Amino acid sequence: MITRYLSVLLFGIVTFFPPGLVQAGAIDDAVRRGVLKVGINPNYIPFEMTDKRGHIVGFEVDLLREMSKALDVELQLVEVAYTDLIPELLANRFDMIGSGMTVTQERNLKLNFSDSFIIVGQTVLLHPRLAGQVSSVEDLNEAGYRVAATDGTTGEAAVQRFLGTAQLRSFPTPEEGVQQLVIGAVDAFIHDAPYNLIAMAKPQNRELLALEQPFTYEPLAFGLKKGDYDSLNWINHFLNQIAQDGTYDRLHDKWFRDTDWLPQID
Incomplete structure (x- = not known):
């Protein structure tokens, strides 16, 4: 549920x-x-x-x-x-x-x-390798992190606004962004809370970590x-x-x- x-x-x-x-x-x-x-x-x-x-x-x-x-x-x-x-x-x-x-x-x-x-609001999905390293969206604002978002969305705008130091990787669909996160090609994925919540429920994504608190309104x-x-x-x-x-x-x-x-x- x-x-x-x-x-x-x-x-x-x-x-x-x-x-x-x-x-x-x-x-x-x-x-x-x-x-x-x-x-x-x-x-x-x-x-x-x-x-x-x-x-x-x-x-x-x-x-x-x-x-x-x-x-x-x-x-x-x-x-x-x-x-x-x-x-x-x-x-x-x-x-x-x-x-x-x-x-x-x-x-x-x-x-x-x-x-x-x-x-809704934007939330963060993380690759498992970031366990213990990232506890807030602000922690991702470093040049070494690759953060995925979806083209033309407020998730992409949120990365540009809050994570200007990180490397933005934009994809045509959120499914592609999550897939890139699963295979480790990016470190985090930012999208609307409802989508991320349901993405986490899919078997292929269950190893991902989540910062469930939305950081935008x-x-x-x-x-x-x-x-x-x-x-x-x-x-x-x-x-x-x-x-x-x-x-x-x-x-x-x-x-x-x-x-x-x-x-x-x-």
Whole structure:
């Protein structure tokens, strides 16, 4: 059973905007079209990932399915590289981003974000040879350490910010980063706490060590084009509703309280 230590941030606060600023947006377009198109990169366990049948599943995917059900539309997941999510949204390839995206000040200059649906933080996985040598993230800030992260993620940004002296090794997917750690090609891997927690539960990774206390504060949210206040209003109401009616807790327990689903993941 996975320890549930992630904090949930669902404010339930609906933001009202001046009448002149309220306009139809992505949600209304999805309703008219009958399809909600969501940009996603299915490489973030347990939020979005591919199972052995080739289906994209996960906690955030289930939230999106509930959202589509509430809108009475079909959900269409559009797979893109994580670093292409914002450019592809701005190029109108899909309606919104639903891919484990952390709200940052830099991203908020380009996007509007919904209320957060969960709070995570970066944690550290260590190669067993570092046992007794590293007890905090600060201990890794030395030129001799090779620290892996995933391209374009806040884990990569955290290494750059907190571990400027260490050697950063970036990989396209977190699975590659963990694999490099297992074979000893890097000394540490930094990624979001939920992913690292579940990675540690896999048999091939059980020799790894972990610094389980997150050292950053990262709210995850849905991203939309700037100025789409009507869609933000609807999504925030939706998040508040599922927090109140038990849907959120049911889905959270499904993906975070145990690992029964792990054997089905590719």
